[in-house]
Amino acid sequence: MKNTLVFDIGKTHIKSILFNYSGRIIVEYKKNQEFSKKFKKLYIIEVDKILEIVTDLIKVISKKFLINKIIFTTHASTCILNINENKNLFLPIIDYENIFDKKFEKIYLKYHKCDFPETLTPNLSGGLLIAKSIFYYIYNLKEKFNLVQSIIFYPQYFAWRLTGVKSSEITYLGCHSDLWSFKKKKFSTFVLKNRLEKKIPKIYKSWKKIGKVKKEILIKTNLYNNCNVYCGGHDSSFSYYLYEKKFKKSFTLISTGTWIVIFNKEMNSNFLNEKKNIFAKLNVYGKKIPVVRFMGGREYSNIIKKRTNAINKKNSIGHLIKNKIFVIPSFAEGNPINDMKGKITNQKFIKTFAEYNNLASLYIALITDYCLNEMNSNNSIIIDGGFTKNKLFLRYLSALRYNQKIYLNKDSNGTAIGAFLLCNKKSNYKLNLTKISNSKIKIINKYKKKWLDLINKIIFKRNSL
DSSP states (O other), X not given: OOOEEEEEEOXXXXXXXXXXXXXXXXXXEEEEOOOEEEETTEEEEOHHHHHHHHHHHHHHHHHHSOOOEEEEEEOSSOEEEEEETTTTEEOOOBOTTOOOOHHHHHHIIIIIOOOHHHHOOOOOSGGGSHHHHHHHHHHHOHHHHTTOOEEEEHHHHHHHHHHSOOOEEHHHHTSSOSOEETTTTEEOHHHHHTTOTTTSOOEEOTTOEEEEOOHHHHHHHTOOTTOEEEOOEEHHHHHHHHHHHHOOSOEEEEEESSXXXXXXXXXXXXXXXXXXXXXXXXOTTSOEEEEEXXXXXXXXXXXXXXXXXXXXXXXXXXXXXXXXOOEESOSSTTOSSOOSOOEETTGGGOOSHHHHHHHHHHHHHHHHHHHHHHTTOOSEEEEEEGGGGOHXXXXXXXXXXXXXXXXXXXXXXXXXXXXXXXXXXXXXXXOOOEEEOOOOOTHHHHHHHHHHHHHHHHHHXXXXX
């Protein structure tokens, strides 16, 4: 029986999950992702430390279990600019949360940002556009950039280090990178203008078997010598693939974690909106899927962090309305409603952890509901990832979307299962979703109206200045 090891490398955690051929989890490890640091003027990712964790986990797992296949899925917006492949030398890897100076941002936007109709990618802040991070080196360190031999995207970097085989893949290229033309289905004008196409490895399907693990890694990890490594791809796109393959009805996917990413294939792509960050990604087949996303997990954490834990007696929406307690976006980058610094009105009336948890869960449900409206979602909703464990969030969202069926994947490993299925397409894995009852909370719409009215007043006042 063949086993598949999936690495899911996110912004918060590094997960390694070993599946048997039926898709049952044999063993799972989870490590905190703490490998970003300040380097001169940049925030960078310490990818060598992450690779060390990867090889250590392979060694630990292979001591007890046979590993036949390995595939990587990662967060977006990250690439490795190799200047000496033989010696593993590369330019510092820019973390997507890096903030560039305003002068550089203006130059990129004015002269190098691709038009929205070409790449269906808005002008995202900081390093969220791979093209912008690449251009940073072209603009600031031209001599060093001229030494770059290859540009390898994050999932494929780990595959390359295990096999020695370079590759690229469409879900990563098509995830707000500004490197891919949705119009022409080839590299964007940014790539062509900067003559990058020869530096980007050949594009393969995410499920392509690219090679066997190198001898030096086999020795280091005690791996089975016929272990194959697959091309890999972007995390939320792999999560989406799970439901494309196994859920036979029309659906909107809410993939949750550090980012909450909402996919709705049924949305008319003519209504994509650059200003509202409603754009498109590519699925594993290279087809355009409308999406909207915000840092829901990060916002939630920022609202509840460092709060005291105590018994709560005022854990209700009525209490929030009575005292005019609202969360005003946003507490992280990329919120689709408002890009100002977040705040909590009348914060003095909430003191305990339970109250903050209630408020934060309601706030994330309201933002999600807003995004679903923007996506014209009226089909079944599937919720996947970490927020499936937040009962308050689920209760509030089910009340806000009272007329839609809502399903949960309680497994919370949708991304990893999608990756598993891509390299085990004949597996008899059965998707097990739980339908949740829609809550009736009449007062929630009153709160929602007051919340939106307040936000609109703040935005109007700001725009009038």
